Amino acid sequence: EPEVTQTPSHQVTQMGQEVILRCVPISNHLYFYWYRQILGQKVEFLVSFYNNEISEKSEIFDDQFSVERPDGSNFTLKIRSTKLEDSAMYFCASSGRDRGYQPQHFGDGTRLSIL
Amino acid sequence: AQSVTQLDSQVPVFEEAPVELRCNYSSSVSVYLFWYVQYPNQGLQLLLKYLSGSTLVKGINGFEAEFNKSQTSFHLRKPSVHISDTAEYFCAVSSFSGGYQKVTFGTGTKLQVIP
Known part of the structure; x- marks a missing residue:
């Protein structure tokens, strides 16, 4: 079954630096999403x-x-x-279109740690 | 606006015992309801979804959920849990308009299965 893939799985970055999180959505999907989950909190x-x-x-x-x-x-x-409070797990998701509802498929996430 | 409430942050249960994880939602429009499972250090996996039709929805790993519109609930149940069910479970709600979705997650319930 096709999957959403995210890289890297873990990114450590100094505060103030720029970071790019990458995602490869499922190939025929048209809608793309990012979510964030701070440790111990809900997915936002x-x-x-x-x-x-x-x-x-x-x-x-x-x-x-x-x-x-x-x-x-x-x-x-x-x-x-980046700021310290950006430390979180970041999830990418994608969904298809047409013929009614298409569920979002989530990647395994990138854990971002800001030092 | 839509929101999800999971009142139980942690649920300990003995192996082979039944379990119910509670979820209540609110929304001003028709919604779709989901349960996701997150195993340690992994991404979000869709357990089951309710879009329409039968209010009893069966998902993977022996889980099921019942949509109750009058009580605005979507509780997750399993008649006999296994050690491998230890994970965090997120209830979620989504509205759907022509392809675009926005999923709102609850705060999660940690299911701890005790041997």
């Missing part, structure tokens, strides 16, 4: 992306965050000038 929606545009973003998704689909297969989340 960050942003959804469709047709090369952000569809919706949460309050968490401020100016330090950006998303991009640089080619036909990758979907990236960039965090500029």
Whole structure:
């Protein structure tokens, strides 16, 4: 069964540095999402992306965050000038379209540790 | 707006005993309901989903859930748990409009199966 893949599985970065988290969604999916889970807390929606545009973003998704689909297969989340509170697990998800509801498929996540 | 409440943060249960993990939701529109499982250091795996139709939904690993619209609940049950069911379980709700979704997660319930 096709999967959403995320790289790296664990990223350690100094505070203030930029980080890019990468995701390869399922190939025929059209909607892409990022979620965040701070240790011990619930999974929170960050942003959804469709047709090369952000569809919706949460309050968490401020100016330090950006998303991009640089080619036909990758979907990236960039965090500029990382802060300690950005330490979390970041999940990418994708979903299809047409013929009614298509569930979101989640990747295994990237654990981001800010030092 | 939509929200999910999981009142039990931890549920210890003996192996082979039945378990129920509670979930209540609120939404101003029709929603889809899900249960996800997260094993330690892994991503989110879809256990089961309710989209429409029969209110009793069967999922993987012997789990089932019942949608109760009048009580706005979607409790997860398993008649006999196994050690391997030890994980964190997230109830989630999603609205769906022409392909785009936004999934809202509960705070999670840690199921600890005791040998």
